[in-house]
Amino acid sequence: MNKQIEKAEKVANGQRPIKRDRFVKLAGKKPGVDWALVERARQLLGLKGYVSNISPEVLDGPAVVAAYHSLWQVEKSFRMAKSDIRARPMFHHQRDSIEAHLTVVICALAVARHLQEATGISIKKLVQTLRPLRTVIIDVNGHELTAAPAIDADTQKILDQISSHTGH
Template sequence: MFYYRYKADNARRTLRGIAQQVEKAENAVAGRVSVKRNRFVKLTGGDKTVNRDLEAKARALAGIKGYVTNLTDEPAEFVIDAYHRLFEVEKSFRMSKSDLRARPIYARVRDSIDAHLQVVIAALAVSRRVEDTTGLSIRKFVKTLRRYREIIINVDGHEIAAADTLTDDVAAVIEAIKQRAAAGH
Protein backbone atom coordinates (compact mmCIF):
# COMPACT_ATOMS: atom_id res chain seq x y z
CA MET A 1 0.00 0.00 0.00
CA PHE A 2 1.33 3.44 -0.93
CA TYR A 3 0.31 6.77 0.53
CA TYR A 4 1.43 10.18 -0.69
CA ARG A 5 1.39 13.60 0.91
CA TYR A 6 2.15 17.02 -0.56
CA LYS A 7 3.68 19.86 1.48
CA ALA A 8 4.19 23.29 -0.07
CA ASP A 9 7.21 24.02 2.14
CA ASN A 10 8.98 20.85 0.95
CA ALA A 11 8.08 21.73 -2.64
CA ARG A 12 9.62 25.18 -2.29
CA ARG A 13 12.89 23.75 -0.96
CA THR A 14 12.97 20.99 -3.57
CA LEU A 15 12.34 23.40 -6.44
CA ARG A 16 15.15 25.65 -5.22
CA GLY A 17 17.50 22.64 -5.11
CA ILE A 18 16.45 21.55 -8.60
CA ALA A 19 17.09 25.06 -9.92
CA GLN A 20 20.60 25.00 -8.44
CA GLN A 21 21.31 21.56 -9.90
CA VAL A 22 20.05 22.60 -13.35
CA GLU A 23 22.25 25.70 -13.23
CA LYS A 24 25.25 23.48 -12.46
CA ALA A 25 24.23 21.17 -15.32
CA GLU A 26 24.03 24.12 -17.72
CA ASN A 27 27.50 25.26 -16.61
CA ALA A 28 28.83 21.71 -17.14
CA VAL A 29 27.29 21.52 -20.61
CA ALA A 30 28.76 24.93 -21.48
CA GLY A 31 32.18 23.67 -20.36
CA ARG A 32 32.63 26.14 -17.51
CA VAL A 33 32.84 23.36 -14.89
CA SER A 34 33.52 19.63 -14.98
CA VAL A 35 30.59 17.26 -15.33
CA LYS A 36 31.29 15.19 -12.21
CA ARG A 37 28.01 13.56 -11.08
CA ASN A 38 25.14 15.81 -12.04
CA ARG A 39 21.86 13.99 -12.57
CA PHE A 40 20.58 16.58 -15.04
CA VAL A 41 23.51 16.19 -17.46
CA LYS A 42 22.73 13.72 -20.25
CA LEU A 43 25.76 12.17 -21.93
CA THR A 44 25.08 10.76 -25.40
CA GLY A 45 28.26 9.60 -27.04
CA GLY A 46 30.50 12.66 -26.77
CA ASP A 47 27.64 15.16 -26.51
CA LYS A 48 26.56 16.77 -23.24
CA THR A 49 23.06 18.19 -22.86
CA VAL A 50 20.77 19.18 -20.03
CA ASN A 51 18.18 16.45 -19.48
CA ARG A 52 15.01 18.56 -19.62
CA ASP A 53 12.70 15.53 -19.39
CA LEU A 54 14.22 14.52 -16.05
CA GLU A 55 14.04 18.13 -14.88
CA ALA A 56 10.32 18.28 -15.75
CA LYS A 57 9.66 15.01 -13.88
CA ALA A 58 11.58 16.23 -10.83
CA ARG A 59 9.69 19.53 -10.80
CA ALA A 60 6.34 17.72 -11.13
CA LEU A 61 7.09 15.57 -8.06
CA ALA A 62 8.44 18.40 -5.89
CA GLY A 63 6.85 18.40 -2.45
CA ILE A 64 5.35 14.92 -2.72
CA LYS A 65 6.52 12.38 -0.14
CA GLY A 66 5.65 8.70 -0.45
CA TYR A 67 5.00 6.27 2.40
CA VAL A 68 4.99 2.49 1.94
CA THR A 69 3.27 0.06 4.28
CA ASN A 70 1.95 -3.47 4.41
CA LEU A 71 -0.90 -2.36 6.71
CA THR A 72 -4.04 -2.42 4.59
CA ASP A 73 -6.59 -1.67 7.32
CA GLU A 74 -4.98 1.52 8.66
CA PRO A 75 -5.82 5.00 7.37
CA ALA A 76 -3.19 7.17 5.68
CA GLU A 77 -2.88 9.48 8.70
CA PHE A 78 -1.90 6.55 10.93
CA VAL A 79 0.82 5.38 8.52
CA ILE A 80 2.23 8.88 8.02
CA ASP A 81 2.24 9.53 11.79
CA ALA A 82 4.03 6.20 12.34
CA TYR A 83 6.76 7.26 9.90
CA HIS A 84 7.14 10.57 11.72
CA ARG A 85 7.47 8.75 15.05
CA LEU A 86 10.38 6.85 13.53
CA PHE A 87 12.19 10.18 13.25
CA GLU A 88 11.75 10.58 17.01
CA VAL A 89 13.27 7.14 17.59
CA GLU A 90 16.21 8.06 15.36
CA LYS A 91 16.56 11.32 17.28
CA SER A 92 16.75 9.32 20.52
CA PHE A 93 19.56 7.17 19.14
CA ARG A 94 21.48 10.24 17.98
CA MET A 95 20.96 11.79 21.43
CA SER A 96 22.17 8.66 23.18
CA LYS A 97 25.37 8.67 21.14
CA SER A 98 26.18 12.35 21.55
CA ASP A 99 24.50 14.05 24.50
CA LEU A 100 24.44 11.01 26.77
CA ARG A 101 27.88 9.80 25.63
CA ALA A 102 26.59 6.25 25.24
CA ARG A 103 29.64 4.71 23.65
CA PRO A 104 30.70 1.10 23.47
CA ILE A 105 32.30 -0.13 26.64
CA TYR A 106 34.89 -2.82 26.88
CA ALA A 107 33.44 -4.97 29.63
CA ARG A 108 33.75 -8.70 29.68
CA VAL A 109 31.23 -9.38 32.42
CA ARG A 110 27.63 -9.63 31.24
CA ASP A 111 26.34 -7.80 34.35
CA SER A 112 28.56 -4.77 33.60
CA ILE A 113 27.28 -4.58 30.02
CA ASP A 114 23.65 -4.90 31.14
CA ALA A 115 24.13 -2.26 33.83
CA HIS A 116 25.67 0.15 31.31
CA LEU A 117 22.76 -0.29 28.90
CA GLN A 118 20.22 0.18 31.69
CA VAL A 119 21.88 3.41 32.80
CA VAL A 120 21.90 4.71 29.21
CA ILE A 121 18.23 3.81 28.65
CA ALA A 122 17.25 5.40 31.98
CA ALA A 123 19.17 8.56 31.05
CA LEU A 124 17.44 8.57 27.67
CA ALA A 125 14.02 8.26 29.32
CA VAL A 126 14.78 11.10 31.74
CA SER A 127 16.16 13.23 28.89
CA ARG A 128 13.07 12.74 26.75
CA ARG A 129 10.86 13.55 29.74
CA VAL A 130 12.81 16.77 30.37
CA GLU A 131 12.51 17.69 26.68
CA ASP A 132 8.76 17.07 26.66
CA THR A 133 8.23 19.00 29.90
CA THR A 134 10.44 22.01 29.23
CA GLY A 135 10.34 22.29 25.45
CA LEU A 136 14.15 22.54 25.43
CA SER A 137 16.56 20.05 23.91
CA ILE A 138 18.51 18.16 26.52
CA ARG A 139 21.71 19.80 25.34
CA LYS A 140 20.24 23.29 25.81
CA PHE A 141 18.70 22.27 29.15
CA VAL A 142 22.03 21.04 30.53
CA LYS A 143 23.90 24.04 29.15
CA THR A 144 21.38 26.43 30.71
CA LEU A 145 21.34 24.80 34.15
CA ARG A 146 24.99 23.76 34.34
CA ARG A 147 26.19 27.08 35.75
CA TYR A 148 23.65 27.14 38.63
CA ARG A 149 24.74 25.48 41.85
CA GLU A 150 23.43 25.09 45.35
CA ILE A 151 25.89 24.26 48.11
CA ILE A 152 25.78 23.66 51.83
CA ILE A 153 28.81 24.78 53.82
CA ASN A 154 29.49 23.32 57.25
CA VAL A 155 31.28 25.80 59.55
CA ASP A 156 31.86 24.60 63.11
CA GLY A 157 28.76 22.43 62.99
CA HIS A 158 26.58 25.16 61.50
CA GLU A 159 25.23 24.52 58.02
CA ILE A 160 25.00 27.50 55.69
CA ALA A 161 23.18 27.14 52.38
CA ALA A 162 24.25 29.19 49.37
CA ALA A 163 22.79 29.22 45.87
CA ASP A 164 23.12 31.17 42.66
CA THR A 165 20.24 33.48 41.77
CA LEU A 166 18.06 31.93 39.08
CA THR A 167 17.21 33.87 35.94
CA ASP A 168 13.59 34.09 34.80
CA ASP A 169 13.99 31.50 32.04
CA VAL A 170 15.62 28.99 34.38
CA ALA A 171 12.95 29.60 37.02
CA ALA A 172 10.28 28.97 34.37
CA VAL A 173 11.91 25.67 33.38
CA ILE A 174 12.12 24.51 36.99
CA GLU A 175 8.51 25.56 37.60
CA ALA A 176 7.37 23.55 34.56
CA ILE A 177 9.12 20.48 35.92
CA LYS A 178 7.56 20.98 39.37
CA GLN A 179 4.06 21.40 37.90
CA ARG A 180 4.39 18.26 35.80
CA ALA A 181 5.61 16.30 38.84
CA ALA A 182 2.75 17.64 40.98
CA ALA A 183 0.23 16.64 38.33
CA GLY A 184 1.50 13.07 38.55
CA HIS A 185 2.86 12.83 35.04
Protein backbone atom coordinates in the same frame (compact mmCIF):
# COMPACT_ATOMS: atom_id res chain seq x y z
CA MET B 1 20.05 -1.94 -8.90
CA ASN B 2 21.52 -1.39 -12.36
CA LYS B 3 24.75 -0.10 -10.80
CA GLN B 4 25.01 -3.28 -8.72
CA ILE B 5 24.52 -5.41 -11.84
CA GLU B 6 27.22 -3.41 -13.67
CA LYS B 7 29.65 -3.97 -10.78
CA ALA B 8 28.93 -7.72 -10.84
CA GLU B 9 29.49 -7.85 -14.61
CA LYS B 10 32.82 -6.02 -14.23
CA VAL B 11 33.90 -8.54 -11.61
CA ALA B 12 32.85 -11.41 -13.91
CA ASN B 13 34.82 -9.85 -16.82
CA GLY B 14 37.92 -9.35 -14.68
CA GLN B 15 37.65 -5.54 -14.86
CA ARG B 16 37.09 -5.09 -11.15
CA PRO B 17 38.38 -6.94 -8.08
CA ILE B 18 35.95 -9.06 -6.07
CA LYS B 19 34.50 -7.16 -3.15
CA ARG B 20 31.20 -7.64 -1.42
CA ASP B 21 29.20 -7.06 -4.55
CA ARG B 22 25.57 -8.12 -4.38
CA PHE B 23 25.10 -10.14 -7.56
CA VAL B 24 28.49 -11.86 -7.78
CA LYS B 25 28.67 -15.64 -7.43
CA LEU B 26 31.73 -17.80 -7.43
CA ALA B 27 31.37 -20.79 -9.74
CA GLY B 28 34.57 -22.73 -9.28
CA LYS B 29 37.47 -20.29 -9.39
CA LYS B 30 35.88 -17.84 -11.82
CA PRO B 31 33.40 -15.21 -10.59
CA GLY B 32 30.18 -14.65 -12.49
CA VAL B 33 26.88 -12.81 -12.30
CA ASP B 34 24.14 -14.58 -10.34
CA TRP B 35 21.33 -13.94 -12.83
CA ALA B 36 18.77 -15.85 -10.76
CA LEU B 37 19.43 -13.49 -7.85
CA VAL B 38 19.18 -10.50 -10.21
CA GLU B 39 15.77 -11.73 -11.42
CA ARG B 40 14.52 -12.32 -7.88
CA ALA B 41 15.67 -8.81 -6.88
CA ARG B 42 13.83 -7.35 -9.89
CA GLN B 43 10.61 -9.10 -8.83
CA LEU B 44 10.91 -7.68 -5.32
CA LEU B 45 11.88 -4.18 -6.46
CA GLY B 46 9.72 -1.58 -4.74
CA LEU B 47 8.44 -3.95 -2.07
CA LYS B 48 9.35 -3.45 1.55
CA GLY B 49 8.75 -5.93 4.32
CA TYR B 50 8.66 -5.59 8.09
CA VAL B 51 9.42 -8.43 10.46
CA SER B 52 8.41 -8.41 14.11
CA ASN B 53 8.55 -10.92 16.93
CA ILE B 54 5.44 -9.34 18.47
CA SER B 55 2.20 -11.22 17.82
CA PRO B 56 -0.43 -9.55 15.60
CA GLU B 57 -2.87 -9.58 18.53
CA VAL B 58 -0.53 -7.28 20.43
CA LEU B 59 0.76 -5.17 17.53
CA ASP B 60 -0.95 -5.41 14.15
CA GLY B 61 0.68 -4.71 10.78
CA PRO B 62 -0.06 -0.97 10.59
CA ALA B 63 1.21 -0.53 14.16
CA VAL B 64 4.46 -2.36 13.29
CA VAL B 65 4.98 -0.02 10.32
CA ALA B 66 4.17 3.03 12.47
CA ALA B 67 6.63 1.88 15.13
CA TYR B 68 9.30 1.42 12.46
CA HIS B 69 8.64 4.89 11.09
CA SER B 70 9.09 6.39 14.55
CA LEU B 71 12.54 4.83 14.99
CA TRP B 72 14.10 8.12 13.88
CA GLN B 73 13.12 9.52 17.27
CA VAL B 74 15.06 6.79 19.06
CA GLU B 75 18.05 7.36 16.78
CA LYS B 76 17.82 11.10 17.42
CA SER B 77 17.79 10.41 21.16
CA PHE B 78 20.95 8.32 20.96
CA ARG B 79 22.72 11.01 18.92
CA MET B 80 21.59 13.52 21.53
CA ALA B 81 22.82 11.31 24.35
CA LYS B 82 26.30 11.06 22.93
CA SER B 83 26.82 14.73 22.18
CA ASP B 84 24.62 16.79 24.50
CA ILE B 85 25.12 14.79 27.66
CA ARG B 86 28.81 14.26 26.85
CA ALA B 87 28.51 10.50 27.12
CA ARG B 88 31.66 8.51 26.57
CA PRO B 89 31.88 4.94 25.32
CA MET B 90 31.80 2.26 27.99
CA PHE B 91 33.54 -1.05 27.49
CA HIS B 92 31.85 -3.83 29.44
CA HIS B 93 32.65 -7.51 29.16
CA GLN B 94 30.17 -9.15 31.52
CA ARG B 95 26.47 -9.53 30.76
CA ASP B 96 25.38 -7.98 34.08
CA SER B 97 27.52 -4.89 33.47
CA ILE B 98 26.24 -4.51 29.92
CA GLU B 99 22.60 -4.85 31.00
CA ALA B 100 23.11 -2.41 33.89
CA HIS B 101 24.74 0.12 31.58
CA LEU B 102 21.93 -0.19 29.01
CA THR B 103 19.34 0.21 31.76
CA VAL B 104 20.97 3.44 32.94
CA VAL B 105 21.25 4.76 29.37
CA ILE B 106 17.64 3.96 28.52
CA CYS B 107 16.46 5.55 31.78
CA ALA B 108 18.49 8.68 31.02
CA LEU B 109 16.97 8.84 27.54
CA ALA B 110 13.46 8.43 28.99
CA VAL B 111 14.07 11.27 31.46
CA ALA B 112 15.55 13.44 28.72
CA ARG B 113 12.56 12.81 26.43
CA HIS B 114 10.16 13.57 29.29
CA LEU B 115 11.96 16.84 30.04
CA GLN B 116 11.87 17.82 26.38
CA GLU B 117 8.15 17.14 26.17
CA ALA B 118 7.46 18.93 29.47
CA THR B 119 9.34 22.08 28.52
CA GLY B 120 9.37 22.15 24.73
CA ILE B 121 13.12 22.82 24.95
CA SER B 122 15.85 20.67 23.42
CA ILE B 123 17.86 18.52 25.81
CA LYS B 124 20.99 20.36 24.70
CA LYS B 125 19.51 23.68 25.84
CA LEU B 126 18.20 22.12 29.07
CA VAL B 127 21.61 20.70 29.93
CA GLN B 128 23.32 24.02 29.15
CA THR B 129 20.82 25.92 31.30
CA LEU B 130 20.50 23.57 34.25
CA ARG B 131 24.02 22.11 34.53
CA PRO B 132 25.50 25.20 36.28
CA LEU B 133 22.81 25.11 39.00
CA ARG B 134 24.42 23.78 42.15
CA THR B 135 23.56 24.19 45.81
CA VAL B 136 26.64 24.07 48.01
CA ILE B 137 26.68 23.28 51.71
CA ILE B 138 29.74 24.61 53.50
CA ASP B 139 30.67 23.42 56.98
CA VAL B 140 32.66 25.98 59.01
CA ASN B 141 33.49 24.82 62.52
CA GLY B 142 30.24 22.86 62.80
CA HIS B 143 28.07 25.61 61.30
CA GLU B 144 26.52 24.73 57.98
CA LEU B 145 26.09 27.47 55.41
CA THR B 146 24.01 26.84 52.32
CA ALA B 147 24.84 28.71 49.12
CA ALA B 148 21.99 28.40 46.64
CA PRO B 149 22.48 29.21 42.95
CA ALA B 150 21.21 32.43 41.45
CA ILE B 151 18.28 31.47 39.21
CA ASP B 152 17.21 33.91 36.52
CA ALA B 153 13.61 34.23 35.30
CA ASP B 154 14.08 32.04 32.19
CA THR B 155 15.67 29.24 34.21
CA GLN B 156 12.93 29.48 36.84
CA LYS B 157 10.32 29.14 34.10
CA ILE B 158 11.97 25.90 32.94
CA LEU B 159 12.08 24.58 36.51
CA ASP B 160 8.40 25.46 36.97
CA GLN B 161 7.48 23.62 33.75
CA ILE B 162 9.33 20.54 34.95
CA SER B 163 7.70 20.73 38.39
CA SER B 164 4.21 21.05 36.95
CA HIS B 165 4.74 17.89 34.87
CA THR B 166 6.12 15.83 37.75
CA GLY B 167 3.58 16.95 40.35
CA HIS B 168 6.22 18.35 42.73
